[in-house]
Amino acid sequence: xxxxxxxxxxxxxxxxxxxxxxxxxxxxxxxxxxxxxxxxxxxxxxxxxxxxxxxxxxxxxxxxxxxxxxxxxxxxxxxxxxxxxxxxxxxxxxxxxxxxxxxxxxxxxxxxxxxxxxxxxxxx
Amino acid sequence: xxxxxxxxxxxxxxxxxxxxxxxxxxxxxxxxxxxxxxxxxxxxxxxxxxxxxxxxxxxxxxxxxxxxxxxxxxxxxxxxxxxxxxxxxxxxxxxxxxxxxxxxxxxxxxxxxxxxxxxxxxxxxxxxxxxxx
Numbered sequence: 001x002x003x004x005x006x007x008x009x010x011x012x013x014x015x016x017x018x019x020x021x022x023x024x025x026x027x028x029x030x031x032x033x034x035x036x037x038x039x040x041x042x043x044x045x046x047x048x049x050x051x052x053x054x055x056x057x058x059x060x061x062x063x064x065x066x067x068x069x070x071x072x073x074x075x076x077x078x079x080x081x082x083x084x085x086x087x088x089x090x091x092x093x094x095x096x097x098x099x100x101x102x103x104x105x106x107x108x109x110x111x112x113x114x115x116x117x118x119x120x121x122x123x124x
Numbered sequence: 125x126x127x128x129x130x131x132x133x134x135x136x137x138x139x140x141x142x143x144x145x146x147x148x149x150x151x152x153x154x155x156x157x158x159x160x161x162x163x164x165x166x167x168x169x170x171x172x173x174x175x176x177x178x179x180x181x182x183x184x185x186x187x188x189x190x191x192x193x194x195x196x197x198x199x200x201x202x203x204x205x206x207x208x209x210x211x212x213x214x215x216x217x218x219x220x221x222x223x224x225x226x227x228x229x230x231x232x233x234x235x236x237x238x239x240x241x242x243x244x245x246x247x248x249x250x251x252x253x254x255x256x257x
Contacts, residue, residue, distance in 0.1 A: 042224040051217035059179060060186040060218055064225040067190035073225075093174040094183055100165045101187040101197075 004036065007044025014047065014054070014080040058084040062094045066110040067102035074110055078117040088118055129159060132167030138177070139170070139204035146200070181205035182218045189222045189234040198234060202241045212242055212250045 001009075012020050027035045047057060058081040065074040081091050091114055099107025136143040147158040170180060184201045188194045205215055215238060223231040242248050 046221055046224050049217065049220070051213060052221060056179065056182060056218075057221055059175075059183055060221050061225065063183040063186045064190040064222050067187045068225065070225070089174055093172065096172075097169055097175065097180060097183055098187045100169055101184060102191060 003044035004040045007039040010047045011043040054084040063098045066098040128163040128167035132162030135166040135170040190226045192230040195237045198237045
């Protein structure tokens, strides 16, 4: 298995086949280097490492994305966090906690993203 | 003093040897700021159920790494994580995880701050947990 294959396996585990298939289908010659890079470097290089379980990696990722106001990725990772075993209450708790460090506007808008995604998942 | 303040002080004391690192820098200019830190951050948040204290520390470290320019706070919370029994390698792993999201400069700077805490406690070198095969 290459780092790309390992990465693709984790990416599918965390984000789900539906999302990853859609992302691959939307890949163009222009975006392929980036898609390959995140699959190999981020998913294959980092998410496969031992030392933190996937629940913890999800918690940490939600905190970072909240602080960065990276709402597209936050939406993906709220779904990923559910797939990694976090409860809705735990996801909200991570965002609440992060608000003390990143500020209330960051937590408020992250919470809106999380609520939208959790509502979507509930309606699936 | 309010219950929240007392709860906050107790939460800080569970994490750190004392709360001087938080209170002293603002004592003669904005004492209410340290009261807010105790009440809002530690009294309200750190006493909530729903996340285990070691997990809260890792989240805090991740958020601080994402913000950058927070060396004193990062060092305080890394020391707090160690005091709760979090392994040095787990703290490093948390920052390596953040690398993908916050980029190299903030990660390198965060690791540099963490290194100072580890060095002061004789915790260096930290072995790489990654299998070599």
